[in-house]
Amino acid sequence: MADTTFLDLIPGWSKHEHAGWHEIGGFDLGHPALNETGHITLTHAAFGTLVVLFILVLAFIARGKYSNRETALIPEGKFSIRNFFEVIFDGIFGMMSGMMSEKQAKRHFPIVATLAVFIFVSNIIGLIPGLSPPTSSLNTNIGPAIIVFIVYNLSGLLENRWDYVKHFFGPVIFIAPLMFVIEIIGHLARPLSLGLRLTGNMAGDHMVLSVFSGLANDILGAPILFPIPFYFLGLLVCIVQTAVFCILTSVYISLAVAHEEH
């Protein structure tokens, strides 16, 4: 899944990135699922950092627009940085309010909205030729998945305390050992599925784009025209995968903090 990006312009980068860092260190790190053939590649780390810096700059600009009292209340008509954040936050908060109570939605809104913005911007930059989406590597996606796992378990424990642990044991007490194992496996499958779904979608999408661009390069002489339908598909997949990640996170949190009504 290693591809050519703008980082190859850095002297020495492409020799190490596409050949494998183990030539310097002398050892292979990682499992084939995380790093292809055991070579450590840094493209996803570099682009992840760039995305975070970009979002921080945008966030500071958007925050500055709220300092003026009169213009803060009026939404802007055209596409701007403040509108971009407001649309995402409005959608996420509306979706969360539908699933859990208002107080819980406000409490968990920062984590879900941050994930939404980060994953959306990370996915979108993959559509630009020469940039690679950091979310196409499992290394980037396992982080948010583990954070979501910790957040929903902590919220469930803080909110329901003993009731949360009791639901692990199932409805009846004497199938508790079996139910406990099944519940633990089901809960461990959740962050794994979140990470793998996003990784597979982004990596597959990027690969399709690169294959069709290469095909167009061979036939037409330049990578034009053939990948156009796949850019539409790629845009749809980017938005949908962000939404699916956030919806599933909200569902897990709402299931954990839900109070049992008898």
Added chain:
Amino acid sequence: MKKIAVYFSTFAVVALWSTALFAQDGGAAANQFSMNSWVAIAAALAIGISAFGGALGQGKAAAAALEGIARNPQASGKLFTPLILGLALIESLVIYGFIIAFLLQGFIK
């Protein structure tokens, strides 16, 4: 009922008889090339069966959504979001199969 018995017994005879055929050239050791062929077949089957099952599931979801829109064209806005969500969740299973196929393809030397 008799036809089912005939088909089933024919299949059983063919399946069990063919193992005798494989036993004859099982003498060669499992070298890298025979491993390669098994890994290649496994990778192709992984993505093939996943795509087949995923397409069937997504077809049913899309058919239900389209019928809902045909009954009530004004509800198409409210039907769109659950449709896309359902399609994405079904597709995630296909993506798991694709990841396995891709990992298997990495083992072909």
